[in-house]
Amino acid sequence: MGVEARKPPPQIALKVRRALGGKAGWNGVAVQLVFGAILAWMAYEIISNARTNLETQHIAAGFGFLQNSASFDVNQTLISYSASDTYFRVFLVGVLNTLLVSVIGIFFATVIGFVVALCRLSPNWLLSRVGGLYVEAIRNLPLLFQILFWYLAVLAALPSPRQSVSVLGAFFLNNRGVIVPSALGQPGLVPFLAALALGLVASLALRSYAKRALFGQGRVIRIWPYVLILLVGLPLATILAFGPPVTFELPQLKGFNFAGGTRIIPELVALTVGLSTYTAAFIAEIVRAGILSVHKGQMEAGSSLGLSRGATLRLIVVPQAMRVIVPPLTNQYLNLTKNSSLAVAIGYPDLVSVFAGTALSQTGQAIEIIAMTMGVYLLTSLVTSAIMSVYGWRISRSLGA
Amino acid sequence: MTDIMASSYVRQDLVAERPAPVKTTGFVGFVRTRLLNSPTNILLTILGLLLIWYIVVPSFKFLLVDAVWSGKDRTACLAENVGHPVGACWPFIQAKSTQLIYGFYPEAERWRVTLTFALGAVLLLPLLIPRLPAKSVNAGLFFFAFPAVAFFLLHGGGITGFGVSWVAGLLQLFADSISGAGAVVVGLSKTSAAGPLLWAIGSVIALIGTLLHWVIFPLTWLRDQMQAAGQGPWLDFLITAVVVSVILFVLGGGARAGLRPLITSLATFAGIAAVIKLMGLDHGGLPIVDTRLWGGLLVTLVIAITGIVASLPIGVALALGRRSTIPLIRIFSITYIEFWRGVPLITVLFFATYMLPLFLPGNFTVDGLVRALIGVSLFTGAYQAENLRGGLAAVPRGQGEAASALGLSWWKTTSLIVLPQALRHVIPAIVNSFISLFKDTSLVSIVALFDLLGSLRASFADPVWTTPSTAFTGFAFVGIIYFIFCFGISRYSLFVEHRLNAHRRN
Numbered sequence: 001m002g003v004e005a006r007k008p009p010p011q012i013a014l015k016v017r018r019a020l021g022g023k024a025g026w027n028g029v030a031v032q033l034v035f036g037a038i039l040a041w042m043a044y045e046i047i048s049n050a051r052t053n054l055e056t057q058h059i060a061a062g063f064g065f066l067q068n069s070a071s072f073d074v075n076q077t078l079i080s081y082s083a084s085d086t087y088f089r090v091f092l093v094g095v096l097n098t099l100l101v102s103v104i105g106i107f108f109a110t111v112i113g114f115v116v117a118l119c120r121l122s123p124n125w126l127l128s129r130v131g132g133l134y135v136e137a138i139r140n141l142p143l144l145f146q147i148l149f150w151y152l153a154v155l156a157a158l159p160s161p162r163q164s165v166s167v168l169g170a171f172f173l174n175n176r177g178v179i180v181p182s183a184l185g186q187p188g189l190v191p192f193l194a195a196l197a198l199g200l201v202a203s204l205a206l207r208s209y210a211k212r213a214l215f216g217q218g219r220v221i222r223i224w225p226y227v228l229i230l231l232v233g234l235p236l237a238t239i240l241a242f243g244p245p246v247t248f249e250l251p252q253l254k255g256f257n258f259a260g261g262t263r264i265i266p267e268l269v270a271l272t273v274g275l276s277t278y279t280a281a282f283i284a285e286i287v288r289a290g291i292l293s294v295h296k297g298q299m300e301a302g303s304s305l306g307l308s309r310g311a312t313l314r315l316i317v318v319p320q321a322m323r324v325i326v327p328p329l330t331n332q333y334l335n336l337t338k339n340s341s342l343a344v345a346i347g348y349p350d351l352v353s354v355f356a357g358t359a360l361s362q363t364g365q366a367i368e369i370i371a372m373t374m375g376v377y378l379l380t381s382l383v384t385s386a387i388m389s390v391y392g393w394r395i396s397r398s399l400g401a
Numbered sequence: 402m403t404d405i406m407a408s409s410y411v412r413q414d415l416v417a418e419r420p421a422p423v424k425t426t427g428f429v430g431f432v433r434t435r436l437l438n439s440p441t442n443i444l445l446t447i448l449g450l451l452l453i454w455y456i457v458v459p460s461f462k463f464l465l466v467d468a469v470w471s472g473k474d475r476t477a478c479l480a481e482n483v484g485h486p487v488g489a490c491w492p493f494i495q496a497k498s499t500q501l502i503y504g505f506y507p508e509a510e511r512w513r514v515t516l517t518f519a520l521g522a523v524l525l526l527p528l529l530i531p532r533l534p535a536k537s538v539n540a541g542l543f544f545f546a547f548p549a550v551a552f553f554l555l556h557g558g559g560i561t562g563f564g565v566s567w568v569a570g571l572l573q574l575f576a577d578s579i580s581g582a583g584a585v586v587v588g589l590s591k592t593s594a595a596g597p598l599l600w601a602i603g604s605v606i607a608l609i610g611t612l613l614h615w616v617i618f619p620l621t622w623l624r625d626q627m628q629a630a631g632q633g634p635w636l637d638f639l640i641t642a643v644v645v646s647v648i649l650f651v652l653g654g655g656a657r658a659g660l661r662p663l664i665t666s667l668a669t670f671a672g673i674a675a676v677i678k679l680m681g682l683d684h685g686g687l688p689i690v691d692t693r694l695w696g697g698l699l700v701t702l703v704i705a706i707t708g709i710v711a712s713l714p715i716g717v718a719l720a721l722g723r724r725s726t727i728p729l730i731r732i733f734s735i736t737y738i739e740f741w742r743g744v745p746l747i748t749v750l751f752f753a754t755y756m757l758p759l760f761l762p763g764n765f766t767v768d769g770l771v772r773a774l775i776g777v778s779l780f781t782g783a784y785q786a787e788n789l790r791g792g793l794a795a796v797p798r799g800q801g802e803a804a805s806a807l808g809l810s811w812w813k814t815t816s817l818i819v820l821p822q823a824l825r826h827v828i829p830a831i832v833n834s835f836i837s838l839f840k841d842t843s844l845v846s847i848v849a850l851f852d853l854l855g856s857l858r859a860s861f862a863d864p865v866w867t868t869p870s871t872a873f874t875g876f877a878f879v880g881i882i883y884f885i886f887c888f889g890i891s892r893y894s895l896f897v898e899h900r901l902n903a904h905r906r907n
């Protein structure tokens with residue numbers, strides 16, 4: 001009956017202008033044209049210069065060199081590699097070594113970081129000062145300085161293999177690295193792993209069942225005895241039935257060096273120690289800030305509800321602190337991965353060291369090699385930040401609900 | 402009286418003295434409440450004491466008690482000659498101190514480095530003390546005049562031209578490049594399927610190049626005349642001074658706005674002339690010291706300060722670009738920032754060392770130090786942009802809208818209203834990235850530059866000083882230098898933050 005609301009005018013020209021030039025309208029379009037022309041000019045200059053320079057240096061552009069034989073050795077490889085393998089294999093070896101040191105470093109950095117954060121938060125004055133001293137000292141010294149310190153001063157000062165520092169007669173520290181017992185798989189390994197996996201899956205299922213019972217019917221089910229049986233009893237039973245899963249071969253001093261055992265190269269030791277202690281200082285500050293960010297009232301509210309101190313921490317404080325901690329923590333993990341490229345300074349064979357270092361100086365394919373190296377790191381960080389933005393979106397959604 | 406005494410509910414004897422409450426103040430109280438108030442805490446205190454005993458005490462012993470203070474070579478620092486376990490070998494540092502500070506800078510020219518350090522300190526200190534006046538003049542001197550003077554002091558060399566020659570050279574390069582691009586496109590048209598179209602585009606580009614050549618012809622002609630006359634840079638300088646001053650005068654509002662811009666501009670040029678005359682830049686300047694001879698703390702400070710000064714404008718531009726609504730500029734800024742933030746600095750330095758020379762014209766060689774500087778500045782610029790973006794987001798929208806309502810242009814809104822507030826918000830973040838930049842300068846030792854850490858590493862190779870404690874001594878000394886700088890900057894940033902937030906405290 002009433003007068004129908006008139007449709008707003010389409011304003012197509014306005015929308016086009018907005019889409020093309022933003023708020024600045026046609027001025028924005030003009031700015032973009034000029035900017036685009038400058039970018040195009042720079043791109044042209046770069047390409048034409050690179051082409052002439054490569055021609056004068058007699059370097060063939062393209063990724064064909066990846067199929068050539070590398071003909072140099074790498075002193076630590078996770079996949080089989082020999083000097084006759086291709087440059088692409090070198091690339092893979094480098095990526096795997098980078099991943100190895102990053103994963104080990106992240107593990108230790110997290111452990112040390114949380115311990116130092118707890119020290120700093122401790123009511124004990126002395127311990128919190130010691131924690132503070134650690135953080136200040138580590139954060140104000142360059143990472144490369146610390147890695148070189150561990151490598152050139154500490155590890156180099158260790159005795160020669162014959163006078164190795166022995167820990168429990170199984171681990172030996174000397175200036176050629178750390179010798180650890182090597183694990184040899186036995187027939188019992190497969191059943192053991194199977195039992196472990198079964199126990200893990202069953203415990204998780206039990207936990208989700210108990211949770212559903214708690215939220216659905218208000219029944220509290222005590223599951224920890226069953227979990228204990230599943231996780232410890234089941235693997236133990238397989239050991240009794242099938243024999244031990246692994247045996248350890250102890251390193252023995254033979255002449256001037258060790259026979260048996262696995263040698264961890266000193267470069268890996270120095271890099272891991274340097275990276276994890278350095279990143280731990282930053283993680284400690286992040287964790288401390290996260291825990292302090294939870295309001296005191298939350299703890300008090302928890303205890304006034306009759307929850308025990310442990311339950312309050314586990315169910316109320318830690319989840320809220322984690323919301324603050326996780327994003328910068330991932331950032332630190334990413335930093336550690338990027339910083340592992342400092343391996344090149346001490347000769348640990350990571351991606352930058354073997355691929356952007358040795359392979360680059362052998363082939364001279366600077367553009368392709370550096371682009372591939374940067375691409376690996378870029379991909380890692382872009383994927384991580386994508387995951388983190390999904391996480392942030394979920395957090396903000398759960399807060400809004 | 403007696404009634405009360407007799408009543409059974411009144412005590413007849415004095416209450417026994419209660420022990421004094423546990424003291425919670427003073428040293429004893431502090432120890433009781435903060436160190437020994439529960440069994441766990443006692444355990445933790447013992448743990449802390451053990452840590453101190455095993456870390457702090459040996460370091461102290463190494464640095465001072467067991468240290469060797471004088472000697473000529475390694476024999477002075479060997480345990481069998483000294484008679485007790487040897488700590489720090491300080492004669493090693495004394496012998497290597499010039500290398501750690503100046504690198505291989507020629508001995509006769511080292512006064513130039515010292516003078517630059519002194520000049521920088523004299524300009525920087527008043528900038529850091531808030532009570533001192535004339536901050537804008539001081540900042541101008543430190544951020545614009547000092548880098549130029551430091552360049553001619555440290556590197557040496559003189560100038561043959563000035564503004565006119567430089568502008569003419571740049572424009573000529575630009576015009577040449579456009580003509581070259583046109584020729585290439587025309588050349589492509591002969592083999593391509595879309596030949597006529599390419600030919601037309603190429604001809605247009607070449608035509609633009611030729612037109613540019615004609616437009617800039619007066620400038621290049623003037624430059625060639627001045628070069629031919631061989632009078633040094635003075636005529637060029639005079640023309641530049643006059644042109645720039647007139648432009649500033651006109652843009653600043655002409656006579657209506659008063660003579661202030663004109664006077665400022667003329668004073669600046671007079672200052673530049675004085676510097677040129679004083680350093681003899683018009684006839685050759687100081688002897689050139691190749692940057693391959695630079696080293697030690699000099700290189701560390703040069704890279705850190707250049708990185709700091711160059712990364713801020715890059716960061717501001719990118720942060721504004723990322724917030725812009727103009728699509729191409731926003732996309733470019735985002736790509737740039739995410740790219741540099743996603744890769745490690747080492748690969749950036751490799752990029753600058755091995756790839757950048759390929760991208761430049763063949764006759765154009767870039768010095769190794771300059772390559773590292775470019776890499777560091779591009780890299781840090783991206784981080785600064787992200788810091789500033791946080792600050793820009795923290796400025797309330799109403800501020801910008803109020804400025805537009807007052808009729809201010811976008812440039813004025815940004816530079817007078819938004820940026821100053823944004824910068825205040827991000828001072829801690831900016832200072833933090835300065836600290837990490839200072840630490841990251843150590844990475845240039847990987848691309849064959851001898852900064853403080855690189856020089857230290859090089860000094861270990863000297864057989865005259867190989868003793869078991871040499872490495873520890875060197876790391877202790879260099880570590881103290883790094884620590885003083887980084888710790889100093891972070892404490893200063895806390896002080897500034899505190900001052901800037903004075904209005905928020907009650």
